[in-house]
Amino acid sequence: MTQPATASTKISTTTPTAAFIGLGAMGTPMAAQLAGQMPTLVWNRTPGKAEAHAAEYGSAASEMEALAQADFIFTCLPTSAEVDIYIDQLLPTLRPGTVWIDCTSGRPAAAREQAARLAAAGVAFLDAPVSGGPAGARAGTLAVMVGGEAATFERALPLLNTFGGTVLLVGPVGSGFAVKAVNNVLMGLHLLSVAEGLASLKKQGVDLAPALTVLNAGSGSSFSSQNKVSQQVFTRQFSPMFKLGLLAKDAGIALENIQEVQASAPLIAATAMLLRAAQATVGSDVDHTEAVKLVELLNGVELN
Amino acid sequence: MTQPATASTKISTTTPTAAFIGLGAMGTPMAAQLAGQMPTLVWNRTPGKAEAHAAEYGSAASEMEALAQADFIFTCLPTSAEVDIYIDQLLPTLRPGTVWIDCTSGRPAAAREQAARLAAAGVAFLDAPVSGGPAGARAGTLAVMVGGEAATFERALPLLNTFGGTVLLVGPVGSGFAVKAVNNVLMGLHLLSVAEGLASLKKQGVDLAPALTVLNAGSGSSFSSQNKVSQQVFTRQFSPMFKLGLLAKDAGIALENIQEVQASAPLIAATAMLLRAAQATVGSDVDHTEAVKLVELLNGVELN
Amino acid sequence: MTQPATASTKISTTTPTAAFIGLGAMGTPMAAQLAGQMPTLVWNRTPGKAEAHAAEYGSAASEMEALAQADFIFTCLPTSAEVDIYIDQLLPTLRPGTVWIDCTSGRPAAAREQAARLAAAGVAFLDAPVSGGPAGARAGTLAVMVGGEAATFERALPLLNTFGGTVLLVGPVGSGFAVKAVNNVLMGLHLLSVAEGLASLKKQGVDLAPALTVLNAGSGSSFSSQNKVSQQVFTRQFSPMFKLGLLAKDAGIALENIQEVQASAPLIAATAMLLRAAQATVGSDVDHTEAVKLVELLNGVELN
Amino acid sequence: MTQPATASTKISTTTPTAAFIGLGAMGTPMAAQLAGQMPTLVWNRTPGKAEAHAAEYGSAASEMEALAQADFIFTCLPTSAEVDIYIDQLLPTLRPGTVWIDCTSGRPAAAREQAARLAAAGVAFLDAPVSGGPAGARAGTLAVMVGGEAATFERALPLLNTFGGTVLLVGPVGSGFAVKAVNNVLMGLHLLSVAEGLASLKKQGVDLAPALTVLNAGSGSSFSSQNKVSQQVFTRQFSPMFKLGLLAKDAGIALENIQEVQASAPLIAATAMLLRAAQATVGSDVDHTEAVKLVELLNGVELN
The missing domain is CATH 1.10.1040.10 (N-(1-d-carboxylethyl)-l-norvaline Dehydrogenase; domain 2)
Incomplete structure (x- = not known):
């Protein structure tokens, strides 16, 4: 039984891996901060953007399917509707124990639905939108308001701290968006x-x-x-x-x-x-x- | 040196004198700051308050009439209506060249009327309300928003700086209140x-x-x-x-x-x-x- | 005359039958007006209310299942959520050609979903909320604002006119609620x-x-x-x-x-x-x- | 001493006389209604307007000074500021017992000042603005909301009824404007x-x-x-x-x-x-x- 063991290693002390979907004005410097601390796969709808990010910040441009192997999957998109699209695509191959962290300025109702869908696959969800602009992301001083379970928050905290200065759990799933x-x-x-x-x-x-x-x-x-x-x-x-x-x-x-x-x-x-x-x-x-x-x-x- | 000469010395380099009407939560520390820099007469409607201020901050408790001899007369009262009362009382004995500085959160329309009445007696007027609370007054860091003429503002600036940290002329009479x-x-x-x-x-x-x-x-x-x-x-x-x-x-x-x-x-x-x-x-x-x-x-x- | 034939007669000139769900302050007089013109089945969640209505207004108290046989099914309920409940219950037995008329003050988004579900079963939907109070219903002078297709509206108009004085089609499904x-x-x-x-x-x-x-x-x-x-x-x-x-x-x-x-x-x-x-x-x-x-x-x- | 006697006849049963200042969209038909019932002097700032009114409605174009002899003086002007102008002009020659009725959409504070000034000359004041448009004035169905004393209101009521359909005293001076x-x-x-x-x-x-x-x-x-x-x-x-x-x-x-x-x-x-x-x-x-x-x-x- 290797699968459960694989899942359990995700909460081990080995360096976690991150995936980042959405390299916009905010996502670009946030993914750069992650890439400075751990292996980070990046993906963007616009061709070439991920490669440019990899070249500049040391991340790795990835195919969509490969993102599912990361321990922590970040999304940073215009609205919750776009997040749904990528959950649809990745859900079949996501591994139990993965944490999906949505940094979009999304809707709490969408977060609750997304968390429920992911939970059925053993994937935890945090809504973790940010405030502070690109400059705050580059300085690692973003305010990050997180909704979700305390244990998931604790696991994600080291990653959130790469771009966040004030990172706080504010309540159950959806609370961060609220x-x-x-x-x-x-x-x-x-x-x-x-x-x-x-x-x-x-x-x-x-x-x-x-x-x-x-x-x-x-x-x-x-x-x-x-x-x-x-x-x-x-x-x-x-x-x-x-x-x-x-x-x-x-x-x-x-x-x-x-x-x-x-x-x-x-x-x-x-x-x-x-x-x-x-x-x-x-x-x-x-x-x-x-x-x-x-x-x-x-x-x-x-x-x- | 006759009286008219005294009036002219008001724009000389000798230390000016201040009078302060209204020793409330704000007026008390503001008058204390003035008293630390120059002779300062104080007055309050409540008996004993001026004496207590004098004892604690080195100001001088004064009769209402004597306030008219100061170079700069400050008011810091609940509304413009109370300021009118004291202008009524002091106007007959005010000397030309005096500056009346109203730190009340007053009405621009009242300021324009008050300025006109005082101007007829040769007295200049500034509306100079403050923001920052008693702590700001004690620290000398109040924001002071001043309405009036530039020359009058320049004369009053050293006094306003005793309690103000950001002291700016924002326009003609009434602008400070606005x-x-x-x-x-x-x-x-x-x-x-x-x-x-x-x-x-x-x-x-x-x-x-x-x-x-x-x-x-x-x-x-x-x-x-x-x-x-x-x-x-x-x-x-x-x-x-x-x-x-x-x-x-x-x-x-x-x-x-x-x-x-x-x-x-x-x-x-x-x-x-x-x-x-x-x-x-x-x-x-x-x-x-x-x-x-x-x-x-x-x-x-x-x-x- | 088999069942399919019966269904086709629904657009014939024979007297149509009505069913009415929701005998509240508005539903009671509206169903009474219908009952004065055609066979009208009535149903209410509270036991005894339908029987009382039948006794007073000449309607017929009915089991929920039997309502599906009416040509026109009216709902007049607190919110769109309650309407969903009754669509769930009746949908399996509704006949093509039936018209469902919802007089609830509902949500346009709900109307669009309800219309789509019913359309799949060949049932037309109108949202037809009313204004004018119980007195207006008794006088037949209600304002009725109807959303749906023109042909469906034309079929329903004689029934809506039993309680309505100003009955107008205002646009596609959902427009009435809007x-x-x-x-x-x-x-x-x-x-x-x-x-x-x-x-x-x-x-x-x-x-x-x-x-x-x-x-x-x-x-x-x-x-x-x-x-x-x-x-x-x-x-x-x-x-x-x-x-x-x-x-x-x-x-x-x-x-x-x-x-x-x-x-x-x-x-x-x-x-x-x-x-x-x-x-x-x-x-x-x-x-x-x-x-x-x-x-x-x-x-x-x-x-x- | 005939003057006092003249004043007292103003509350007698002889036909009162009216004066009307302000022949705008509303004033024109209101003055016409008055002119249909009693001698009515009219005046307007624009030359020729009063003459035209007289020709069409049987009123009498008048000099400003002559208006002061009327028993009831109406004003119907854009704002209270214009009313002040005409009070200034007529006040010296107004007779005690006259009633000044201001149909302007004025300010209650202005009404209180105007009433006080006129009262010092023995002239009563009503604020009596109207609603209903020119058509309402022509039909005699205007809503007239009157502020002032009950006795003055009673005296003015027959005149107000010439253009008003709902004419009510709503409180002391200023209440009509309010x-x-x-x-x-x-x-x-x-x-x-x-x-x-x-x-x-x-x-x-x-x-x-x-x-x-x-x-x-x-x-x-x-x-x-x-x-x-x-x-x-x-x-x-x-x-x-x-x-x-x-x-x-x-x-x-x-x-x-x-x-x-x-x-x-x-x-x-x-x-x-x-x-x-x-x-x-x-x-x-x-x-x-x-x-x-x-x-x-x-x-x-x-x-x-």
Whole structure:
């Protein structure tokens, strides 16, 4: 009986192996961090991207089927729908004892279904979305919010720590996605609300540059006001990092979760609606910070 | 050297004198900082408070009338209405060249009227509200947002720097109040919105303590989420520092200003309405962080 | 005349037969109207209710299995989930050519799934929710908003006209539910907003009774302001007709639909959130008009 | 001393005389109704308008100064600011016993000041704004919401009844304006919210014309949905009757009043903000129904 033994070696002290699906803006530096610590197979839909990653970061470009042999399989994709596609493909060959870690900003309901499907094959699941951007991944300081079982979390922690600085188990499967959705909708809310404040101040004749500086030194500051406004809004240099359409999607997930548990969150709901309006008026593929252009449109001013 | 000459020395290099009206939670440490640098007269409506301040910080308790002789007169009061009272009392004896600096979280429209009244007596006016709390005043790190003329601001800057760390001129008279109102409504908005997020997460079965930690390490963080929630909300130790009724008033000022210039700020307007609801259901005299109890009430959960 | 022939007669000119599942506040008078025009089988989960209906209105109490023989099967249930249960039970014995008409305030996504399942058995589906209350059903004046194919709608129209006064096809399957969700969230929005207006007027010292009368004579009037406020709110006689929990559910369906098509509807989203808050603070099983008590709570006044 | 006697005859049974300032869309038919019942002096800022009114309706074009001799002086102007101008002009020559009736959609705070100024001259004041449009004025069916003292109201009632169908005293001075502001913001809210519902339905593939018809037959109907959408929105014939800028102003008055009494009205506040956004994106001088274009813009659809 060699199979059970093989499975049991997965929790042994030998170096685990990782597989990483999705080499986007976030996945690329995250997979690079993993590759710096252990054998790491990488795969991307776009041909050539995995080979380039291997050449630059020492990972190994792999066929889809071979990924199933890794101890830890990471996905980092646009939505939960894409994750389903790869689970479909790999499920027949996944080995018991494997851990699937989804770093997508996904839906808690999808996570619960995915975890159940994988559990039937003896595969554990963690939802482990991240916050902090490519720079945070490169610095190994990402915030990682993890949903799943404590024992699985403990096994995965050394790998998550390669790119994460604050890595915490926040509850059962789906909880990581739930927290990530709240994180992102709050980020969007802070961005829109400081834009509202600045737009009204401009109409009152206030100088925006010093106003923002004192707001950021005061109790009204937020990550959004500190890291986005002077850098992107005032300069009109909206570098496309995280798409507005994806932020609107994340706000939608937060609102979907709120509805599922019959919670009441009027400010978050308003934000979700405004982000859809921003998407309709400004575009889906622009950087999320361009959402402020909705506020500018509604007020007839430009924030600079 | 006759009296008119004395007035002219006010812009000389001799040490200026300060007067401070309003020894509340903020005024007390601010006046203490001034008293450490220059002769400082203090006054408070409550008998004995000025004497105690003098004994502890080296200021000088003064009669109301004598305050008019100071070069710089500070007010730090609950609302612009109280400032009007003291302008009424002192205006007849104020000397030309004096600077009146109002650190109240006041109304821009009131500032413009007050500035005009004082200007008729040759007295300059600055609205210079502060953010950062008593600890910031003691550390000399307050954010001070100043409205007024550049020359007056330059004269007042050394005094403002005794308690301020980020002291900036943000526009003409009233601009300081305008920015302060935005700062405070954003602070309230961030507090209510993180409470909304956490309430919905609790109903989803998420552990709030690690969830807040990762939110604070992520892009959804704000001054409010970092400094208020674990310290006061999770512990249920709502120490009364800044009253909820005053925060609701400040949000109201922000909304009044928004209306005056026909701006559109749906998230700020929603916050102003929710803070009034919090005041009605939780109380006016409690600490402003108790506003989260409205969110708890609307969701049937307690955030801890 | 064998069974297949019987099935073909279903589109003949002989009197069709109806079955009705769900004898609640609405179902009871709707089934009574049908029974006045054609043979009508009735069924309800609660024992004895069907028999009482038969005795009073001339319908026929039936076993669940026998319902499958009717030409038109109506469901009028709390949510789409209950409809699924009865489709599960009857699907094996349903005959091709049957029309299933769901008058529940259901979910469009559920309707599309239900229609597909039934179509596989040759059964057509209409979502046909109603508005107008038990009195409207008794008077035959209900508004009926129908989703489905035009040919099916034409066949069902004579039956729908027994209880409906305005019966219209509004689009493909699911469209009826979509319109009903909008109808109900607007009704809730109008109720909450007139309550907001009246609460603020009371705090301004205005007499509410004449104020409501002129509002209802003016352009600010709505079905809610005309039919609910003086009758129930002012009298504090909140007779339990349509439960607040169900209205909150319907608002949730409207918001779910809005999210699905990435629409932006800030006022509707705010209403959905406020109705959940009303449910949390006032209760689920009270009449929906008690939602005004949330507005009263947030303003510290009673509307009378 | 005949003057006092003259004043006393003003409450006698002789036919009173009226003066009317402001012959706009509403003022024109209202003054015409008065002129049908009693001697009526008319005045308008635009030269020739009063003469035309006199020629068509039997009123008498008058110089400004002569208006002061009327028993009842009506104003029907864009805002309270214009009313102040005419009070300034006429106050020196107004006779005690005169009643000033302001039918403007004004501010309660302005009404209280105006009433106090006039009271010092022995002149009574009523705020008596109207709802129902020019057609309602011509039909004598306007809703008139009156603030002031009961005795003054009784004296004015026969005159108000010439154009009003529902004429009610709703409270002390200012109450009429308070109710009118609520009426108008509700009308705007109903218009925006049915547009939100329809925009989301269109994106769901629903046919809007029958959908609106059933909504109007259902519990989600409102004056706005019944009288504005099929007539103006669906036809894209936005005839300029009541300007969007004035509706936004009225919503602002409602919100100002709400803030003054520290009420919480999130839906009304959201409406005020959206109307300002509509004004910024669509224009001030267009008909108020064009506010739906904001909803169209935010959803990327046209409502027809």
